[in-house]
Amino acid sequence: MNGDGRKNAPHRLSSRLVQVAFLAIVLLAWFLATTRWGVSRILLPNPVNVWHQLIDIVASGAFIPDLRITLGELAGAFAISMSLGVTIGYLISRSRYLIRVFEPLLAAIYAIPIILFLPLYVLLLGLGPASKIALGATISFFPIVLSTIAGFGYVDRRLVTAARSMGANNIQMFRYVLLPAALPVVLAGLRLGFTVALLSVIASETIASFAGLGHHIVDLAENMDTARMFAYIVFVIAIVAFLNAVVSTIEGRARW
Amino acid sequence: MASAQPAIRVNGVSHQFGEPGEARYVQALLDTSLDVTRGELLCLIGPSGCGKSTLLGIMGGLFAPTTGAVAVAGKPVRGPMPRDLAFVFQESALFPWNTVRENVMLGMTFQGVAKAERGARARRALEAVGLIDFAEHYPGQLSGGMRQRAALARALSLETDILLMDEPFGALDEQTRMVLGEDLSVLLSRSNKTIVFVTHSLGEAVFLADRVAVFSARPGTIKQIIVVDEPHPRKPSFMTAPKFHALRDQLYGLLHDEIRKAMSETTQPRRRYGQTGPAETDGERV
Numbered sequence: 433m434n435g436d437g438r439k440n441a442p443h444r445l446s447s448r449l450v451q452v453a454f455l456a457i458v459l460l461a462w463f464l465a466t467t468r469w470g471v472s473r474i475l476l477p478n479p480v481n482v483w484h485q486l487i488d489i490v491a492s493g494a495f496i497p498d499l500r501i502t503l504g505e506l507a508g509a510f511a512i513s514m515s516l517g518v519t520i521g522y523l524i525s526r527s528r529y530l531i532r533v534f535e536p537l538l539a540a541i542y543a544i545p546i547i548l549f550l551p552l553y554v555l556l557l558g559l560g561p562a563s564k565i566a567l568g569a570t571i572s573f574f575p576i577v578l579s580t581i582a583g584f585g586y587v588d589r590r591l592v593t594a595a596r597s598m599g600a601n602n603i604q605m606f607r608y609v610l611l612p613a614a615l616p617v618v619l620a621g622l623r624l625g626f627t628v629a630l631l632s633v634i635a636s637e638t639i640a641s642f643a644g645l646g647h648h649i650v651d652l653a654e655n656m657d658t659a660r661m662f663a664y665i666v667f668v669i670a671i672v673a674f675l676n677a678v679v680s681t682i683e684g685r686a687r688w
Numbered sequence: 689m690a691s692a693q694p695a696i697r698v699n700g701v702s703h704q705f706g707e708p709g710e711a712r713y714v715q716a717l718l719d720t721s722l723d724v725t726r727g728e729l730l731c732l733i734g735p736s737g738c739g740k741s742t743l744l745g746i747m748g749g750l751f752a753p754t755t756g757a758v759a760v761a762g763k764p765v766r767g768p769m770p771r772d773l774a775f776v777f778q779e780s781a782l783f784p785w786n787t788v789r790e791n792v793m794l795g796m797t798f799q800g801v802a803k804a805e806r807g808a809r810a811r812r813a814l815e816a817v818g819l820i821d822f823a824e825h826y827p828g829q830l831s832g833g834m835r836q837r838a839a840l841a842r843a844l845s846l847e848t849d850i851l852l853m854d855e856p857f858g859a860l861d862e863q864t865r866m867v868l869g870e871d872l873s874v875l876l877s878r879s880n881k882t883i884v885f886v887t888h889s890l891g892e893a894v895f896l897a898d899r900v901a902v903f904s905a906r907p908g909t910i911k912q913i914i915v916v917d918e919p920h921p922r923k924p925s926f927m928t929a930p931k932f933h934a935l936r937d938q939l940y941g942l943l944h945d946e947i948r949k950a951m952s953e954t955t956q957p958r959r960r961y962g963q964t965g966p967a968e969t970d971g972e973r974v
């Protein structure tokens with residue numbers, strides 16, 4: 433293990449270096465495109481401008497109302513998909529027969545582009561947060577329910593038999609055998625569900641809404657305020673990266 | 689009167705999986721009767737798929753036989769009897785998310801041992817199998833032989849009169865198996881446990897058993913019982929004694945025809961239900 437680490441260390445360093453260099457070159461090309469090569473500022477704003485806009489967005493707190501709406505929608509969507517996904521997944525996992533019926537069915541629905549339901553949700557629930565919550569909940573329900581079925585439905589039967597032979601009652605079986613066996617798989621599904629809920633909430637804001645980070649970016653684009661739009665995009669990417677990192681950390685902590 | 693009562697009485701047990709006509713229909717056991725005497729080590733040996741694990745599961749109340757009955761210490765078996773008997777399975781029946789000590793403690797939690805007693809009992813059991821230094825290790829950090837000793841410690845800590853062991857050393861290499869066999873023989877000579885031990889190794893059966901029950905090919909039933917009259921603990925030198933070889937040859941003769949029968953009957957790859965859970969591969973299904 434030590435030898436491996438030593439062998440890999442220079443390798444890892446050089447790939448990190450290449451990554452940084454690559455980003456620097458992209459930034460430089462961006463800068464040159466707007467200052468020297470005469471690319472329209474409306475299509476491609478100057479990176480220095482974008483930077484100033486970003487500082488302004490963060491310092492002024494102008495993002496707060498939109499962020500609050502987006503996070504609110506995300507929380508609503510994830511709360512719904514998590515409670516329904518875990519509950520329904522667990523109930524299905526209790527029976528071989530139900531697994532055989534529903535697992536392929538749910539996997540098939542998961543494979544269709546569920547964003548197609550957005551117009552329907554807008555029609556039913558309006559342009560406000562409710563339709564975003566409904567879409568985010570629908571999309572993230574599937575990875576959560578499927579991983580819950582996989583986690584609880586395929587626990588090693590030898591472990592279940594061993595526990596039963598030693599006298600485990602139903603509560604002990606759940607607490608000491610089923611739960612620890614299923615938890616890593618369920619958590620991976622929850623993390624995936626969280627990510628797709630976030631993506632679909634922001635995406636649906638760009639398509640049909642009055643507010644939220646996604647909506648704000650579309651607003652700026654329509655007003656040709658591209659420097660601020662780029663700054664907003666960078667800001668949203670940072671928020672998403674931060675949230676995903678938080679969720680991954682929680683997931684890592686909860687594993688045995 | 690009490691001593692005359694067998695530890696386990698198997699009376700006319702037949703067992704089938706599924707119904708005739710179904711794809712999974714198997715007549716696993718046919719009219720098997722057997723008394724396990726108190727304090728003896730009885731080995732079950734027979735062609736693979738003849739129903740040894742099925743019989744052990746029925747003895748331990750893990751499932752009910754299609755017909756027939758089992759009694760443990762005179763009481764009819766209706767379900768698991770954690771206070772009367774403990775199992776040791778072939779492999780991987782340790783909880784991988786718990787340390788060796790936690791595994792042993794958890795068994796006692798399930799069985800209902802008072803909290804104050806568990807620590808001392810766990811220590812004693814781990815010392816008995818020589819694993820006390822590895823108590824805080826996870827099963828994944830142990831060799832196969834150590835894992836089986838941990839499983840044995842978990843069973844011993846339950847302090848049952850009866851141990852049911854289903855090919856406990858079956859997945860181990862020959863040398864490890866021999867050493868564990870010797871250790872088990874020493875351990876047993878100090879306790880009064882009744883043990884039913886499934887094995888597919890002729891040498892292991894002769895080395896460990898007081899009696900060896902030879903199964904016929906499926907549908908399994910007991911073809912003959914051979915007595916190994918040799919006190920415990922048995923020394924490695926027993927393995928080179930003429931008596932050992934004579935008994936081993938006798939067993940081989942009895943088994944040979946049954947194994948041929950079992951093999952010619954198997955036209956399709958044998959399916960194993962219940963023993964190899966899909967969980968390990970299914971962890972990656974997501």
Ligand SMILES: Nc1ncnc2c1ncn2[C@@H]1O[C@H](COP(=O)(O)OP(=O)(O)O)[C@@H](O)[C@H]1O
Nearest residue numbers: 705714716736737738739740741742959961962
């Ligand atoms: N749960 C089950 N469902 C269907 N068939 C089973 C099940 N368990 C065992 N069998 C079948 O019953 C027969 C006896 O199995 P088993 O008792 O495990 O044999 P052994 O332990 O002697 O190798 C085998 O043919 C096996 O495939």
Ligand SMILES: [Mg+2]
Nearest residue numbers: 740741742854
């Ligand atoms: Mg078996």
